[in-house]
Amino acid sequence: MFKKLICTLLLMTLIVCGCGKSNPKDDLENITARGKIIVGVRNDTKPFGYKDINGTLQGYDIDLAKAIARDIFGDEEAVEFVPVNASNRISKLNSREVDIVIATMSITDQRQLVVDFSVPYHVAGQAMLVKEGSDITALRQLNNRKVIIIYGSTGEMSIRRNVPDAVIIGYRSYIDGFNALKNGEADAMIADDTILLNLALDDKSVKILPKRYSREPYAVAFRRGGGADSLRERVNFLISNLLATGKLEKMQKKWGIK
DSSP: OHHHHHHHHHHHHHHHHHHHHHSOSOHHHHHHHHTSEEEEEOSEETTTEEEOTTSOEESHHHHHHHHHHHHHHSOTTOEEEEEOOTTTHHHHHHTTSOSEEOSSOBOOTTGGGTEEEOSOSEEEOEEEEEETTOOOOSGGGGTTSEEEEETTSHHHHHHHHHOTTSEEEEESOHHHHHHHHHTTSOSEEEEEHHHHHHHSTTOTTEEEOSOOOOOEEEOOEEESSSTTHHHHHHHHHHHHHHHHTTHHHHHHHHTTOO
8 A cells, every 4th residue: 555655656746747847937948949939019119119011010129029039049030929018018928928028118126026127228218299389398397287108108107206297198009199299189298219209200290309308228028036037148148249249239220229
């Protein structure tokens, strides 16, 4: 009876160990076994992630995701893109809907409590967009005035902290927010300068004020908890190599953000 019990326990141990090997906890091992990396990206944020006239995803963040796929698999097409926005990108990452997020995501102390970040791959700054002819010239003038922000963005946090009496109007899409400003639904829009510059390109009805209100280092986001450590190290090495060889600067120039 005792020998039978021991044999049963040994069999259960082998089964558990076998299951652990077939489903490794390490994110990089899981990705490699799957044969592709799943990346959360923006599809409405030119020039970082957007759809061209043919419906194809393009942009700086998209090129970086392809570079990561090429580094892991030797094939830049070994990547699946999942659309995210500022308010759901962390939840999609932590629910394992995506492996990583590359979506104009700034490193902040608050976000570092729930996700890990790579080294920065771009540095932006918050700016203000107003209609041509507006009397607004500074952030302090936004008290008791309507301000467009994107839900979940650092712009939202900045306005709530620095201009508490501003009337905040939130959107999930930069394009929707931009159109609302043009239609006169608000007095100003706060967002990262590179995004605003491309929204306002060749549009004389709006202008970007020269002041920058923050330093926004964009980085790749990973799940916390240790499982993504080797993946994060590999991505950090790739970004550092792209920076050292000048390839990252070429990518930035390609998309007009350098």
